[in-house]
Amino acid sequence: NAGVTQTPKFRVLKTGQSMTLLCAQDMNHEYMYWYRQDPGMGLRLIHYSVGEGTTAKGEVPDGYNVSRLKKQNFLLGLESAAPSQTSVYFCASSPVSGIWDTEAFFGQGTRLTVV
Amino acid sequence: GENVEQHPSTLSVQEGDSAVIKCTYSDSASNYFPWYKQELGKRPQLIIDIRSNVGEKKDQRIAVTLNKTAKHFSLHITETQPEDSAVYFCAATLNRDDKIIFGKGTRLHILP
Numbered sequence: 001n002a003g004v005t006q007t008p009k010f011r012v013l014k015t016g017q018s019m020t021l022l023c024a025q026d027m028n029h030e031y032m033y034w035y036r037q038d039p040g041m042g043l044r045l046i047h048y049s050v051g052e053g054t055t056a057k058g059e060v061p062d063g064y065n066v067s068r069l070k071k072q073n074f075l076l077g078l079e080s081a082a083p084s085q086t087s088v089y090f091c092a093s094s095p096v097s098g099i100w101d102t103e104a105f106f107g108q109g110t111r112l113t114v115v
Numbered sequence: 116g117e118n119v120e121q122h123p124s125t126l127s128v129q130e131g132d133s134a135v136i137k138c139t140y141s142d143s144a145s146n147y148f149p150w151y152k153q154e155l156g157k158r159p160q161l162i163i164d165i166r167s168n169v170g171e172k173k174d175q176r177i178a179v180t181l182n183k184t185a186k187h188f189s190l191h192i193t194e195t196q197p198e199d200s201a202v203y204f205c206a207a208t209l210n211r212d213d214k215i216i217f218g219k220g221t222r223l224h225i226l227p
Contacts, residue, residue: 033215035217042218043159043217043220045215059216094215106159109158
């Protein structure tokens with residue numbers, strides 16, 4: 001049982017380059033999230049998805065796009081990378097957000113550096 | 116939308132003493148409050164959670180309390196040990212927003 005897997009684990013980009021981060025979960029979770037983690041800033045929600053084919057903006061969506069074409073995958077895209085997007089990115093998934101069960105399971109993180 | 120404030124940002128306690136981390140939330144409709152622990156270089160993992168119909172929950176050395184009227188909840192760690200050193204995040208969720216919003220984290224240092 002792999003849980004939540006992120007690809008790649010590390011990446012260095014030049015300013016203006018584009019890339020896609022892949023998140024895959026095998027727990028049949030409905031909800032998936034992308035967070036970025038900067039020192040002293042905690043986990044900030046970029047985008048999230050409540051089911052296949054749906055996406056929604058989080059707290060810091062600018063400069064990112066996402067797609068959820070398959071239930072198990074949630075892709076995060078950077079069209080034109082900027083140094084301000086240097087961060088550690090975490091993907092997470094959770095069962096249907098209900099009253100009793102919304103634990104989030106995290107991937108191992110992707111360390112992205114934009115130079 | 117929901118906003119979660121967490122204090123302190125850094126906390127140092129002597130090994131064996133207790134540690135308390137506090138969070139406040141803004142949306143009174145929030146109904147689920149998990150706490151996550153993130154060790155250095157690792158992913159956040161759930162350590163304890165509390166739901167809005169409960170005032171207190173305990174699991175061995177950790178406990179969480181919830182005051183719905185004041186809209187705040189706290190994490191208590193007793194008899195702290197070196198392995199408790201980590202960053203702790205509180206979070207709040209509510210059904211209608213479908214989002215998990217995290218506090219900014221507390222870096223806990225256990226001093227020998």
